[in-house]
Amino acid sequence: MIDLVRHHEAEGMSDRIALGITRTLRWFADTFFAKRYGHRAIVLETVAAVPGMVGGMMNHLKSLRRMRDDEGWIRELLDEAENERMHLMAFVALFKPTWFERLLVLFAQGVFWNAYFVLYLFAPRTAHRTVGYFEEEAIVSYTQFLEQIDAGNFENVAAPQMAIDYWKMSPEAKLRDLVIAVRADEAKHRDVNHGFAAELDRTKAPGRQLDKSDATADSEAKGERPAA
Ligand SMILES: [Fe+2]
Ligand SMILES: [Fe+2]
Numbered sequence: 001m002i003d004l005v006r007h008h009e010a011e012g013m014s015d016r017i018a019l020g021i022t023r024t025l026r027w028f029a030d031t032f033f034a035k036r037y038g039h040r041a042i043v044l045e046t047v048a049a050v051p052g053m054v055g056g057m058m059n060h061l062k063s064l065r066r067m068r069d070d071e072g073w074i075r076e077l078l079d080e081a082e083n084e085r086m087h088l089m090a091f092v093a094l095f096k097p098t099w100f101e102r103l104l105v106l107f108a109q110g111v112f113w114n115a116y117f118v119l120y121l122f123a124p125r126t127a128h129r130t131v132g133y134f135e136e137e138a139i140v141s142y143t144q145f146l147e148q149i150d151a152g153n154f155e156n157v158a159a160p161q162m163a164i165d166y167w168k169m170s171p172e173a174k175l176r177d178l179v180i181a182v183r184a185d186e187a188k189h190r191d192v193n194h195g196f197a198a199e200l201d202r203t204k205a206p207g208r209q210l211d212k213s214d215a216t217a218d219s220e221a222k223g224e225r226p227a228a
Pocket of ligand 1: 045048083084087138182186
């Protein structure tokens with residue numbers, strides 16, 4: 001069973017920055033797209049497919065520099081980028097972006113690739129947390145999309161053949177099935193990215209906040225008594 005409501009409570013400055021970035025972008029998306037969920041999906045998936053590629057590239061370079069194994073991060077992040085691109089391919093087969101939206105995509109890619117690159121370079125933990133929060137919002141948006149389909153505001157048309165092949169859906173699959181499949185992918189990306197942020201906390205983030213279990217483990221390792 002997929003958890004559709006998991007939310008990481010923001011702790012510390014890095015999380016609050018990530019949440020702030022996400023809420024700001026959500027506000028812009030809500031204002032611009034309102035209930036045009038098909039168009040929203042197309043434009044936002046062009047953005048969603050960027051972080052995995054940037055993160056994959058950065059970890060690839062890091063693995064080369066440090067001459068150390070990446071522990072599966074590169075593959076995971078590149079798979080995420082590919083998966084997000086398939087979301088785009090599926091929705092663009094059903095909805096046609098306007099010329100203005102195409103222009104917006106050009107602009108957004110120019111800004112977002114560079115912004116996310118800089119964020120990842122200096123604060124990879126915050127970068128993964130931000131994507132974790134993006135994915136939480138994506139789940140909310142796709143749930144709203146489903147509600148609109150169920151309310152009859154979107155025709156529940158046949159899913160495109162490429163989507164049926166990619167998600168191995170039944171040949172009779174509809175838009176509704178596609179949205180459910182995409183939403184499940186977003187939940188996986190959410191867990192992976194929140195997990196990577198937590199992993200960076202444990203391993204290499206300087207000035208990290210130790211949670212109680214970490215503090216206990218550290219002091220036990222040094223033969224100290226854990227603080228009460
Ligand atoms: Fe997506
Ligand atoms: Fe996503």
